[in-house]
Amino acid sequence: MAAVITVSPLLIVAGSASAAGNTYYVSPNGNDGAAGTQAAPWATIARAQTVAKAGDTVYFRGGRYAYTRATSSCSGQTGRVSAIVLSKSGASGNPIRYWAQPGEKPVFDFSGMRDDCRIKGFDVTGNYLHLKGLEVTGAPQNNNRNHESWGMWISGNSNVFELINTHHHMGPGLFISGGAGNLVLNSDSHDNYDSRSSNGAGESGDGFGSHYSPAGSPSNVFRGCRAWQNSDDGFDLIHTYSSVLIENSWSWRNGFIPGTTTPVGNGAGFKMGGFGNKYDAGAVKHTVRFSVAFNNKAAGFYSNHHPVANDYFNNTSYGNRPDFDMLGITSSGAATGKGNLRNNIAYTGTLLSNMNGTTASNNSWNVGVGLSDAQFRSVSTSGWDAPRQADGSLPVLPHLRLAANSALIDKGAAVGLPYHGSAPDLGAFESDGR
Numbered sequence: 017m018a019a020v021i022t023v024s025p026l027l028i029v030a031g032s033a034s035a036a037g038n039t040y041y042v043s044p045n046g047n048d049g050a051a052g053t054q055a056a057p058w059a060t061i062a063r064a065q066t067v068a069k070a071g072d073t074v075y076f077r078g079g080r081y082a083y084t085r086a087t088s089s090c091s092g093q094t095g096r097v098s099a100i101v102l103s104k105s106g107a108s109g110n111p112i113r114y115w116a117q118p119g120e121k122p123v124f125d126f127s128g129m130r131d132d133c134r135i136k137g138f139d140v141t142g143n144y145l146h147l148k149g150l151e152v153t154g155a156p157q158n159n160n161r162n163h164e165s166w167g168m169w170i171s172g173n174s175n176v177f178e179l180i181n182t183h184h185h186m187g188p189g190l191f192i193s194g195g196a197g198n199l200v201l202n203s204d205s206h207d208n209y210d211s212r213s214s215n216g217a218g219e220s221g222d223g224f225g226s227h228y229s230p231a232g233s234p235s236n237v238f239r240g241c242r243a244w245q246n247s248d249d250g251f252d253l254i255h256t257y258s259s260v261l262i263e264n265s266w267s268w269r270n271g272f273i274p275g276t277t278t279p280v281g282n283g284a285g286f287k288m289g290g291f292g293n294k295y296d297a298g299a300v301k302h303t304v305r306f307s308v309a310f311n312n313k314a315a316g317f318y319s320n321h322h323p324v325a326n327d328y329f330n331n332t333s334y335g336n337r338p339d340f341d342m343l344g345i346t347s348s349g350a351a352t353g354k355g356n357l358r359n360n361i362a363y364t365g366t367l368l369s370n371m372n373g374t375t376a377s378n379n380s381w382n383v384g385v386g387l388s389d390a391q392f393r394s395v396s397t398s399g400w401d402a403p404r405q406a407d408g409s410l411p412v413l414p415h416l417r418l419a420a421n422s423a424l425i426d427k428g429a430a431v432g433l434p435y436h437g438s439a440p441d442l443g444a445f446e447s448d449g450r
């Protein structure tokens with residue numbers, strides 16, 4: 017049945033005529049035979065997708081959307097199935113929006129799925145989609161013959177994932193596989209642990225990943241994201257051929273069984289590329305800036321045998337082992353330091369590894385300042401998972417921000433990014449210049 021809708025006025029957007037979209041509703045108490053209106057919502061995102069088109073908005077009412085079976089059968093115990101497939105695309109400047117009803121919390125819960133193969137919770141193959149405010153949890157491994165399942169798998173392009181809270185999957189929380197030009201904005205991925213992986217428990221439970229994107233394709237961007245208590249890495253960029261930008265993001269306590277101090281997976285805060293310890297001529301430069309890693313099992317910032325020097329600008333690494341590990345690889349396969357490091361702070365933990373071969377200046381270890389807790393307003397490692405600000409950006413905490421009289425203020429080098437005062441400060445948080 018077609019939904020009863022109100023036709024909105026036409027808008028002129030960026031020189032092209034574009035109809036303001038229609039609005040639909042989905043509720044855990046809805047019915048896919050209903051009209052899809054606020055008064056008579058649908059029950060499933062799949063039903064909404066059959067109707068929604070570019071420019072439309074689908075609102076999800078709060079509550080639990082529980083899934084027990086995939087859209088197809090497992091081809092075998094190592095096959096792949098999906099609970100939700102978003103294959104219908106929006107258009108440039110005119111996405112299909114799948115948004116939480118403002119003030120409400122829709123939870124997509126895959127923990128009840130019993131499919132005996134690898135499971136994708138969300139399988140996003142479409143382009144120009146905007147998902148916002150959705151909580152995604154529980155993608156299971158129902159056998160021990162695979163490396164992981166996935167909370168969200170993205171092979172589409174030019175999508176926005178905003179205010180996503182993806183957690184407690186038996187595999188990565190959000191995994192971009194071949195997609196390009198996607199923006200992951202103000203999202204959290206945590207407590208992911210693939211306890212039944214065939215290559216070892218916990219070895220694939222990353223928070224966020226970007227992998228396999230083709231050479232020359234637009235960057236995937238992670239901005240304002242947090243990854244914590246994931247069994248493998250917080251952010252992982254292994255095996256990708258298009259540049260990735262990570263900024264204003266935090267990563268902590270990865271590499272342990274969630275909620276414990278028992279080590280399991282790799283445990284890097286930001287794993288910035290690499291190709292399985294091999295040289296690859298297709299490698300490109302990635303960037304991580306204004307980001308914080310602390311108390312990860314292994315490196316806070318890790319080059320992971322990447323063949324190209326990444327840019328590491330204005331990051332703070334605290335209590336990692338080590339804080340910066342710049343292990344790269346030469347074209348002949350030899351180990352060497354690779355990285356361009358400016359304005360970073362390494363404090364506590366084991367600081368630095370594989371720096372020979374990098375270009376590093378104006379970092380905390382270069383400027384002749386003895387670090388102590390007094391350089392910071394706070395060195396607390398609690399509360400980093402606090403609620404976000406009203407606009408979705410990260411909470412403002414005193415932790416690892418520079419004290420008013422810190423000797424690290426204005427000690428940085430200009431790298432083409434905004435700053436206050438006479439020069440950039442060191443670390444992830446620029447002080448106000450006074």
Ligand SMILES: [Ca+2]
Pocket residue numbers: 219220221222248249252282
């Ligand atoms: Ca990983």
Ligand SMILES: [Ca+2]
Pocket residue numbers: 425426435436437438439440441446447449
């Ligand atoms: Ca400054």
